[in-house]
Amino acid sequence: MAGKRTVLTVRLRRLAAMLHEMRETAGLSKEEVSTKTGINVTTLYRIETAQARPQRRTLKAMLDLYAVSDAQREDAVELLSDALKPGMSRAYEGSVSEVYAAYINFESEALSARHYQTATVPGLLQTHQYAMAVIDTSMPKLEASMMESRARARMDRAAVLTREDPLELWVVMDEAVIRRMVGGPVTMQGQLERLLQETKRKNVIMQILPFDAGAHPGMGGPFTLLDFPDPADPELVYIEGIAGDELIEGHGEIRRFGVMFDQLRAMALSPRDSANMIEAAARKL
Structure with missing residues (x-):
């Protein structure tokens, strides 16, 4: 080995x-x-x-x-x-967890991703300043060089959205994501503007799950479903958590998260109304 x-x-x-x-x-x-x-x-x-x-x-x-x-x-x-060839995560394996490194590799070869996020902007859509603010807050004792490496990993991951055969990304975010002030007004303004730019991509669908939607299936935490172009590669679910991240396989589990995501996108605002909400939040800043 x-x-x-x-x-x-x-x-x-x-x-x-x-x-x-x-x-x-x-x-x-x-x-x-x-x-x-x-x-x-x-x-x-x-x-x-x-x-x-x-x-x-x-x-x-x-x-x-x-x-x-x-x-x-x-x-x-x-x-x-x-x-035996190094994956997309090779440059960051010293600064990220083994599970997250594996996720980066899978994401780089995925056909599509369905992502639900509760508290922060999904990594693929974060600006560098926003990423640094999130990492600094969630890992306050992390060395500056390690913080920069983690933030850079998020920036480099975003290449999947602009490659020749771009990742098809469907994001549902809780309204708290665009309301919570992360890194100060300037950082948050830049982040909201980035989200608005991403809504214009043909391969990106973005929806906001408003507060008044009430209780919903995603209250347990964020998750991502990855699909791959080759039928030989089964779907994966990536779960983020305070106790650690996890990659899940198995038809039953995949189906359960797929149903959850379908319910979340049905409860969320339309892509157009979501963009309007993001724009209104940016204007307030």
């Missing part, structure tokens, strides 16, 4: 699923694979759950045992080669 910290990428997750399926197709348990190849059972578990990248000789031993076709072998070897 590679170093102690293996940051998840789209290719690594796909390779893990492929190897798990190959073992099951071969009718072998992890214990049987371990006995026949000498690969530790714990290592097999970590490889099949994308917590570790297999070494090339380890992958070869597994593929030989599973008696896969030449085409399957070629696909697996290619996926491993791609998984």
